[in-house]
Amino acid sequence: MxxxxxxxxxxxxxxxxxxxxxxxxxxxxxxxxxxxxxxxxxxxxxxxxxxxxxxxxxxxxxxxxxxxxxxxxxxxxxxxxxxxxxxxxxxxxxxxxxxxxxxxxxxxxxxxxxxxxxxxxxxxxxPAHAEVGRVDVTGGTLRFAARLHGASLSDGAEVRLRLRKGEGTVRTLEPLVAEGGRSLSFTVDDESLDTGIWDMFVRPAAEAPMIRLARLLDDVADRKSVFVYPGATAGQTVVRPYYTVDNDLSLEVKRVGSR
The missing domain is CATH 2.60.40 (Immunoglobulin-like)
Structure with missing residues (x-):
């Protein structure tokens, strides 16, 4: 049949x-x-x-x-x-x-x-969403742009990188805010990031719930193997952005020469 x-x-x-x-x-x-x-x-x-x-x-x-x-x-x-x-x-x-x-x-x-x-x-x-836009990899620097839906950025807004298996290890970045608090951009060029997977979030205001950075608003159901980025090398560290199985954006950090 x-x-x-x-x-x-x-x-x-x-x-x-x-x-x-x-x-x-x-x-x-x-x-x-x-x-x-x-x-x-x-x-x-x-x-x-x-x-x-x-x-x-x-x-x-x-x-x-x-x-x-x-x-x-x-x-x-x-x-x-x-x-x-x-x-x-x-x-x-x-x-x-x-x-x-x-x-x-x-x-x-x-x-x-x-x-x-x-x-x-x-x-x-x-509840709210941060849609990833442009991702630029230049030398040892990563540049990201995103737009908020269901929320807007105000005083105390920050981008947070959280080490997935790091028992609360967090790096905080200050975003550049545009378009009335709806759009943001930020740069990652930190050689001190520990090896591992870092998940990426936006906190739109002080004490506000964190919003996961992701790419959801198009026709691609699974982008992990479709949107593949090179790594940025800074010193002895290689940082590569990638999309997870849920289309969330994360960073994979390795030492130069490691597999």
Whole structure:
């Protein structure tokens, strides 16, 4: 039996329309992929309406808001599930998403094809967001630009680099603020960074919650292997920016010559 395919299109508000082969009594199911070893907890079931030519359509509206994670897409026939493969995906509305102003909380959805060839939706849900823009690597210096959505910068704003396994080790940088507190830029050229992975945050004001630097507002669900940057070498230290599996921006710090 051939595994059915689902085409989909998303609009600028995040509303996704799915099209599948029509069949009586079938519905569409989205399942939040559980972490390894944990049971399934969250699903959404959508009705399918015939649209002619042997096709049926389901719409995932902006409400419900999807929990952050990866959602697998299935065709549901009673209690039987068939995981769907991706058909045509129209993501044009997402390409320039970073150019639009967003309010918090920020809810983002990107349909994509998984590594094993199935259809899924990557979702992010964050109280506020710092969208990474330009990343420049010149000699031993890294320069970054970002724009805030759902927050603005004021007195006491800072960029924080936090060593992932450093028991609270933090470096604080002062950003250059522009556009009424919505945009910022900053430079990393510190040879004293310990080796390891440093996660990057913006604190928009003194005592405010930290906001993770990330790139979420376009059509790329997994950018770790797509956006690959060289390292900046300063003294005996190589600092390389990279995107994590969640599209957050981090720094990998190594000593010259190490692997």
């Amino acid at each position: 051939t595994t059915p395919r689902a085409g989909c299109a998303i609009d600028s508000e995040g509303r996704i329309t799915f099209e599948v082969p029509a069949a009586d009594g079938h519905r569409l199911l989205l399942r939040l992929r559980p972490k390894k070893g944990l049971p399934e907890e969250t699903v959404h079931v959508l009705g399918l309406d015939p649209v002619g030519e042997g096709r049926a359509r389901a719409v995932l509206d902006t409400d419900p808001v999807l929990v952050e994670g990866r959602w697998d897409v299935y065709l549901l026939d009673g209690s039987e599930r068939t995981r769907l493969r991706p058909g045509p995906r129209d993501l044009r509305a997402l390409v320039d998403g970073h150019l639009r102003e967003r309010r918090g909380p920020l809810a983002v959805r990107v349909p994509y094809g998984t590594k094993d060839g199935y259809l899924a939706v990557r979702a992010w849900l964050r």
